Amino acid sequence: MIYTSVLAAVVSALAAEAIDNTSKQAWQKLYRPGSADGHDLVTLSQSVEQGSITRMDADCWIYARLHSQLKPRHWDALVAKYSTHRARKVQAIAKLHPLIASHAPKLFVINAVTAWAIPRLLGVQGKRSTDMIVLPQEFYDVNRWDPEANPERTRRRWRKGVEDALEGMVSEALNDAGKLLEYEGLFFAAAA
Structure with missing residues (x-):
């Protein structure tokens, strides 16, 4: 078992992807698109368990698979x-905000x-090593977000609506990712 949950696989x-490493593409040698069993990740999962490839290779394969599917x-x-x-996070934010239906400005x-x-x-600004x-x-x-100075209750409702829409997207994404990774042959160990 490589991951304990879908969220662990996604976060990993x-x-x-954020690590600058030239060996990221090693997983491509193990990828068998359209293999007879229909589960492309089986070979990758077995290779990680046997130690013939690294966890980084598995992470990169999962990144590519989730991104494409x-x-x-x-x-x-x-x-x-x-x-x-940083750059991918900013790009994703820019793509998400037009998708949010809201009465807010x-x-x-x-x-x-x-x-x-x-x-x-939390912590002091500028004192992080990250x-x-x-x-x-x-x-x-x-x-500061509302130049029209709507009532606080309205602003809280707008913010909650935006957050609920985004959390709904994350839940749907994790659900779809779980189905994909399960179909591909990656089984998660029970969380301890």
Whole structure:
């Protein structure tokens, strides 16, 4: 068993994509499209368990498979929420906000999607050793998102609506990813 859950597989695959490593494409030698059993990941899974390829190779294969098979909005929701690759995360945010149906002004929706994808981090600004995207604290002030100064209750409802839509996309994406990975022959160990 390579992963304990669908979420673990997705997060690991997205993290692997952010690592600059020239050996990422080794999985392609093991890929058998249209194999007789119809499950392309079986060979990859067995190779990881036998130690003939690395976990990084498996992660990269899963990344490529999910990217090619998931609906674009589902892929973008996963990247926006879980990726550590700065440019891909920003691209995903830009693709998601036009998909959100809301009565809120466009600026509000853009900021709500961004705040969902890049949540406020605890700690002192500028004191992190990570390459994560860090937005200024004032960005998260919802009052700045609405130039028309609608009531606070309205802004909270808008924000919750945006977050619910995005979380729905993530849930659908993880469900579809689970079906795909299960079909491909990757079975998850029971969580301990």
